[in-house]
Amino acid sequence: MPTYEYLCEACKKEFSLIQSFSEHEKGKVTCPKCKSKKVKQLISLFTAKTSRKS
Numbered sequence: 001m002p003t004y005e006y007l008c009e010a011c012k013k014e015f016s017l018i019q020s021f022s023e024h025e026k027g028k029v030t031c032p033k034c035k036s037k038k039v040k041q042l043i044s045l046f047t048a049k050t051s052r053k054s
């Protein structure tokens with residue numbers, strides 16, 4: 001199943017979800033940190049392995 005990258009606009013947390021295509025189509029994504037629904041998908045066409053240590 002594909003992995004989708006999201007950014008929460010409420011708390012700025014980036015997270016990834018493994019969703020089936022049908023789950024993704026429903027678009028019901030909430031931030032795992034603050035439960036906000038103000039999340040936007042980050043378009044990642046490639047399997048970008050970015051290890052961010054901030």
Ligand SMILES: [Zn+2]
Pocket residue numbers: 008009010011012013031032033034035036
């Ligand atoms: Zn959040």
